[in-house]
Amino acid sequence: MNGKFADFVNKKDKKLLLAVIIAAVAVVTAAAVAAGIFFGRRSEKPATAPTADLAVQLSLLTDVSSSDVMITKYYVYGNHLHLEGEVDGAEYPDFSRMGLILRKDDGSEKEITLDCSRNDFGTVFFRSSEYINGGICLDELAEGDFCVLFKIVDGGRKVYTSAAALYDFEAVNYYTVTKNGENRLVNLGFTAYSTGSGILPCLAIKIEKAALPGDVYDIVLDAGHGSGDSGAVYNGHNESDLTIDYAKALKKELESLGLKVKMTREGNEKNGTMTGSAAYSKGGRVEKACLSGAKYCFSIHFNSISGNKKTTAHGFQIYCPCGSDISFAKSVADNVVKTAGTDYSPQEFSRVAPGVYIRTFGKNGVENSKKIAKSYGYEPYDAIKENTTFYYMIRETGGVATGAYIDGRSREFGFNENESRNSVTGLESYLIEIGYICNETDLANILTNRDAYVQAIAAAIAKELGITAK
Numbered sequence: 001m002n003g004k005f006a007d008f009v010n011k012k013d014k015k016l017l018l019a020v021i022i023a024a025v026a027v028v029t030a031a032a033v034a035a036g037i038f039f040g041r042r043s044e045k046p047a048t049a050p051t052a053d054l055a056v057q058l059s060l061l062t063d064v065s066s067s068d069v070m071i072t073k074y075y076v077y078g079n080h081l082h083l084e085g086e087v088d089g090a091e092y093p094d095f096s097r098m099g100l101i102l103r104k105d106d107g108s109e110k111e112i113t114l115d116c117s118r119n120d121f122g123t124v125f126f127r128s129s130e131y132i133n134g135g136i137c138l139d140e141l142a143e144g145d146f147c148v149l150f151k152i153v154d155g156g157r158k159v160y161t162s163a164a165a166l167y168d169f170e171a172v173n174y175y176t177v178t179k180n181g182e183n184r185l186v187n188l189g190f191t192a193y194s195t196g197s198g199i200l201p202c203l204a205i206k207i208e209k210a211a212l213p214g215d216v217y218d219i220v221l222d223a224g225h226g227s228g229d230s231g232a233v234y235n236g237h238n239e240s241d242l243t244i245d246y247a248k249a250l251k252k253e254l255e256s257l258g259l260k261v262k263m264t265r266e267g268n269e270k271n272g273t274m275t276g277s278a279a280y281s282k283g284g285r286v287e288k289a290c291l292s293g294a295k296y297c298f299s300i301h302f303n304s305i306s307g308n309k310k311t312t313a314h315g316f317q318i319y320c321p322c323g324s325d326i327s328f329a330k331s332v333a334d335n336v337v338k339t340a341g342t343d344y345s346p347q348e349f350s351r352v353a354p355g356v357y358i359r360t361f362g363k364n365g366v367e368n369s370k371k372i373a374k375s376y377g378y379e380p381y382d383a384i385k386e387n388t389t390f391y392y393m394i395r396e397t398g399g400v401a402t403g404a405y406i407d408g409r410s411r412e413f414g415f416n417e418n419e420s421r422n423s424v425t426g427l428e429s430y431l432i433e434i435g436y437i438c439n440e441t442d443l444a445n446i447l448t449n450r451d452a453y454v455q456a457i458a459a460a461i462a463k464e465l466g467i468t469a470k
Contacts, residue, residue, distance in 0.1 A: 049189030078428025089122025094155030185210035216293035228271030232304035290420035315345030399423035
């Protein structure tokens with residue numbers, strides 16, 4: 001529910017209205033499933049919400065008697081669970097702060113301080129992190145049953161409350177990143193548990209050891225261009241050949257760390273099957289990434305300037321999704337510059353740190369998207385805003401977290417759609433520009449120093465995932 005609208009109705013009417021909305025969404029969802037339409041990532045076996053023994057339910061909700069929190073946004077991006085929601089301020093007139101509590105079946109608790117704000121009408125809004133790739137790191141949780149609770153400090157009292165979902169959010173089966181040859185299955189979703197005196201809605205998590213299914217991966221590598229699309233060309237060198245060479249070398253390096261890696265292309269695809277316009281087709285690079293179950297995606301490219309002319313532009317770049325914590329991307333850039341004998345790109349446009357960039361549509365991009373829509377005869381996408389992530393292999397692989405929006409309305413993309421655009425599970429994706437193919441110094445380094453680049457990127461990934469190199 002829109003927070004401003006909610007403030008105009010009293011508490012009783014608000015809860016009634018929320019119940020009506022939830023029921024309506026559930027009916028629409030059920031009808032969509034019956035018709036063969038699925039919200040979120042497509043799956044033959046959709047996940048179901050966790051269950052726990054009655055004794056466990058009672059222990060998790062032992063001091064909880066209400067569900068005053070309403071979750072309005074919920075997704076897993078990369079390896080983090082992100083939550084946003086609101087609380088009726090009338091219940092907590094002396095509200096001072098709020099924490100997210102992960103309560104485990106053994107009685108232990110972990111608290112995460114929430115980023116909160118309160119409007120003029122008293123409604124409290126919160127989020128688990130200011131970043132889309134922040135919140136609860138699922139890979140760090142131990143095996144067992146958990147319940148996501150909230151501790152609200154209101155004057156001199158501390159209240160524990162569970163949470164209901166505003167929408168009929170899908171349950172999630174998440175497999176942790178492979179470490180020491182092992183994985184855990186994290187099953188999470190909205191359910192209802194017993195308090196002993198009643199039933200309360202809650203967000204539950206169940207974690208257990210599980211073998212990684214054959215079609216689930218840790219990392220996706222996307223070798224840019226290919227299948228007839230050469231990308232940049234300079235002095236007989238095609239970008240598409242270099243990207244597949246680097247991606248295969250990086251795959252080998254990551255697999256030596258025990259990671260399971262999927263490629264969006266192998267280098268032998270038919271012409272026209274892996275171009276940007278075919279990205280959303282069946283078997284296209286976006287679909288391959290979205291259906292991989294992976295946590296991270298890295299799209300490998302080599303830079304150039306218009307006309308592929310010789311240039312003084314040079315250096316390494318890594319592009320991040322809008323709204324993300326750039327610490328990991330900065331680690332990649334720093335490691336490459338330190339190890340591979342290259343420099344940070346001096347390009348200022350979209351730069352947020354040395355070698356690190358976040359490119360969005362911006363005002364001009366929004367207007368241009370409207371012109372493109374008009375030229376192809378379709379209604380412009382309302383989802384395209386100035387802060388919408390520009391590069392499709394970052395945006396479209398992240399689902400709701402990154403604002404994926406391609407819905408098949410345009411012949412520009414052969415009327416193909418990203419069927420995972422509404423998914424609450426997304427890959428944390430980055431686009432890497434190794435260097436400028438049309439810069440003589442960069443090109444020489446690219447051709448002779450591949451292993452140093454690859455090892456630097458792999459080492460940064462291993463550090464981020466807490467994996468010790470063998």
